[in-house]
Amino acid sequence: MPTNTRINLLILGTLFGITAFDTLLLGFAIPKLIVEYGLTRSQAGFLGTSLMIGVGIGALVLGAVSDIVGRKRVIFLSVAMFTISTGLMGFVKSYIFFAVLLLASGFGLGGGLTMSIAYLPDIIDKPLDRYMCYLESFWGIGAFLIVTTSYILTTRPLTELFLVGAIPLLLLPLFCLLPDVRSSEKESMTGNVKNLLLEYGKVTVILWVIWFCGVYTYYGVFLWLPDVMVTQQGYEIGSSVLIPIYAVQIFSPLILSFIVREGNTEKLLAVYSFMAAVSTLVFVYAGSYTIMVLSILVTSFFSIGGWVLLILATQKSYPQRIRGLGVGSAASIGRLGGILAPYLTGYFMDVYGTFEVPFGIFVALFLIMAVFALPVSAMRNG
Numbered sequence: 001m002p003t004n005t006r007i008n009l010l011i012l013g014t015l016f017g018i019t020a021f022d023t024l025l026l027g028f029a030i031p032k033l034i035v036e037y038g039l040t041r042s043q044a045g046f047l048g049t050s051l052m053i054g055v056g057i058g059a060l061v062l063g064a065v066s067d068i069v070g071r072k073r074v075i076f077l078s079v080a081m082f083t084i085s086t087g088l089m090g091f092v093k094s095y096i097f098f099a100v101l102l103l104a105s106g107f108g109l110g111g112g113l114t115m116s117i118a119y120l121p122d123i124i125d126k127p128l129d130r131y132m133c134y135l136e137s138f139w140g141i142g143a144f145l146i147v148t149t150s151y152i153l154t155t156r157p158l159t160e161l162f163l164v165g166a167i168p169l170l171l172l173p174l175f176c177l178l179p180d181v182r183s184s185e186k187e188s189m190t191g192n193v194k195n196l197l198l199e200y201g202k203v204t205v206i207l208w209v210i211w212f213c214g215v216y217t218y219y220g221v222f223l224w225l226p227d228v229m230v231t232q233q234g235y236e237i238g239s240s241v242l243i244p245i246y247a248v249q250i251f252s253p254l255i256l257s258f259i260v261r262e263g264n265t266e267k268l269l270a271v272y273s274f275m276a277a278v279s280t281l282v283f284v285y286a287g288s289y290t291i292m293v294l295s296i297l298v299t300s301f302f303s304i305g306g307w308v309l310l311i312l313a314t315q316k317s318y319p320q321r322i323r324g325l326g327v328g329s330a331a332s333i334g335r336l337g338g339i340l341a342p343y344l345t346g347y348f349m350d351v352y353g354t355f356e357v358p359f360g361i362f363v364a365l366f367l368i369m370a371v372f373a374l375p376v377s378a379m380r381n382g
Helices: 003-037 041-069 071-089 095-123 128-152 158-164 167-177 189-199 201-232 239-256 265-284 289-316 320-352 356-381
Strands: none
Touching: 003 041, 003 071, 003 095, 003 128, 003 158, 003 167, 041 071, 041 095, 041 189, 041 320, 071 095, 071 158, 071 167, 095 128, 095 289, 095 320, 128 158, 128 239, 128 289, 189 201, 189 320, 201 265, 201 289, 201 320, 201 356, 239 289, 265 289, 265 356, 289 320, 289 356, 320 356
């Protein structure tokens, strides 16, 4: 790996890691927010919705803007927005203002997520497939850091956790080292949207469907997993079980880096999605605790691997001049799944009195991903 490529990957990985850190921070703050501000579960849930709405809008808008003004400028704006907004949350006492700051933070986080994905093909040497796997592992590092930080600050005021979320603002000078890559085919915003819808319309719609299914299944499965195993099945679970289930998501992209190659991305996505469907189906009908844990461990492995492959397929489907818009629009549609999945999963469990129905939906969505993955390559090459 050339030195400059290694440095670019580390810098972009840092962006991905701090984006993961601030994205997941709210989840560790909510229990204290409920106690300190006397929030209901619905009010706390709306805070999460505010963040996800901001992420969806930011991914679309800032992704499109990056195609016009350059990705480096958007990185600066994105990091400044989500770090400053996160830091200010520690001093806000109004529920409404807190939700507004979450919306602003989410907007910046959406830009950070999109730039991490859209910028990578611009600044590294091939093979893109392997480097994307390396980049995805930084998400796991960011997740590990927020878990560690929240544990250390368990007995400290909530303000300190939000201030820690503002620390990545100090890393802005680091992103100056990234090359300022600009497309020679740059068009207006209107022209880019027209190209996306007319020239790349078919592959875009298919990618939107896969992104929606991928994000819906991920947030649906892993947000409700502890509740399903404890409340629905009556099992006693602790960190000793959950840690490997979630930790495998750090190593799955690294393992994938040894098998993904140019030309097999969509085939692997189909295989990974199918395997996730099978393991989730086994989880639904598992007759023992051991089988439930092993099957969901397999789902975790293939689900995050499928996420990496989906990102790769999206990157490869668009030329540089509209890649920010293409990736941003797909990520934005995916966030709709992230908003709907937590609520609908709980709703279906209330209505039917069992987790089998919503988890059966996850199985169906994984299969849809598997079926829709294969035409992407044909459309891109055709």
